[in-house]
Amino acid sequence: MMHIRVIGICLAAVFLAAAHVFPTPAKAADETFVFTAIPDQDESRLRTRFEKVATYLSAELGVPVEYVPVKSYAAAVTAFRNDQVQLAWFGGLSGVQARGLVDGSQALAQGAEDLEFVTYFIAHHSTGLNETDAFPKDMAGKTFTFGSKGSTSGRLMPEFHIRNQFGKSPDEVFSRVGFSGDHSKTIALVQSGAFEVGALSFAVWESELKAGKIDPDKVSVIWRTPTYPDYQWSIRGDVNSRFGPEFMDKVRTALLEMDDPVLLESFPRSSFIPATNDHYAPIVKVGKDIGLLD
Template sequence: MNTSIGALFNRTVVSLALVTSVILAPVQADDVKTLVFSAIPDQDESSLKARFGKVADYLSETLEIPVKYVPVKSYAASVTGFRNNQLQLAWFGGLSGVQARNLTPGSKAIAQGEEDPEFYTYFIAHHSTGLKPGEAFPKEIAGKRFTFGSKGSTSGRLMPEYHIRKNLGKSPEDSFSTVGFSGNHSRTVALVESGSYEVGAVNYKVWEKMVAEKKVDTDKVSLIWSTPGYPDYQWTIRGDVDATWGEGFSDKVQQALLDMKDPALLESFPRKRFIPASNEDFIAIEETAKAIGLLDE
């Protein structure tokens, strides 16, 4: 290779390297430096964006790194995104959290709402059924049109199915004339209120918030039974975040959540405050999911 061609070749290689570094550097920095989190879509998307956009701002300021909230379309998508490291932090339900941690070794539950160790599912019914509130499981729901929430929901599917099987002695498909999956809790309420389904299972927090905000017509649909308490929602973080953001980062995120005091932020969940959580808190959820064949869905 003559000198002029060699020099030109070397300059070209250097120029390409510089261009490549300029193109790639921002992408790499963004990938490494931005903490991405999401949440199970237990309500409509507009509500979720309003809730978690503010949380992203709080975490960005507290952790002193960019933090971004990314919505997902389904419970399964939140688990998949976490497994694939598209999300490093997530607000999961009990079942989705167990699924995500099982698929992502080293990940751990770090915080939960003060109310979450004793969470409840409400069974609601359209008034045309004539069903009334009671302490005992309402066996009269057998044969009716029944809707769960999401297939991956703890409060909208796992725990109500557990109690249906326990009290009716059969699967939901064998217990009801029709079985549906609304996709989220607010949709469950709307479907039962309209009469499309006669009975449904809903997260008690969503029901109580909708009633308080007069977003449900209690002349058409009402609460008929509450499950016993069980552990549910929690924040789960990937086990490799310390390798990305430095030793102790996971503990720093946990502390930021525990220190969240702004009533406006907490009301968006809604929770009074966050308390520590651990993987061991959800062993009962894991065992229940295994018992009725839902863990691998």
């Protein structure tokens, strides 16, 4: 008889779960405005940090605001597209991908640092490569690691320059190509000599250098890319109809007026400045050139 009871309760639990999954739709009046963000460095304690941002936005906008943590740029894009978040702090490439998938969505603001973002190429000292102004073609034939597959500074821009300079794909240029998944991992892998050359966000390099995590006898910068636009806040096009007229403008103002260093530190940016979709035309072009965007 024990069996029957256990089975019965298991079934009940499954139905209870099913009932939870399809709840009655919430009333529009108390609809929650949800955002997500992945900082380009230091992903520890995301929820604690971004819940402060949520509190700030909620006070400025007069609606409940919630933060949802996601794992990757692709996951952020998916959540934005599926309307599970309405606002997101995207990288350059993921922002372009997301806005391409949601009609009417807008880039609202970018970090002051994002206007002129740079990718650093770094090399292990055993390669004998030193910093040059011209693109260091000597890196051909070495092993090379990108960062995350969906990263602008760790993938898109370095791949663009490699293809542009060599006229070949990274696979053909290097003896081995990897994806470390993260800027910090790229440093660790090149520093250990596991990969000879790598490319990453200048911001992560500078901050890890300051934190003493980099041994300058083992790894150093060999080339800096020209500047390009990177991270930005993007918002879905349908927010005005759901959260009230001029909601989008209110969000933009709230972001631009964010001046509490504690909040800005989470991104980390010194301030936010206005951005538009057109700012990111160079990223669209590069993405199409190297076949990451259709």
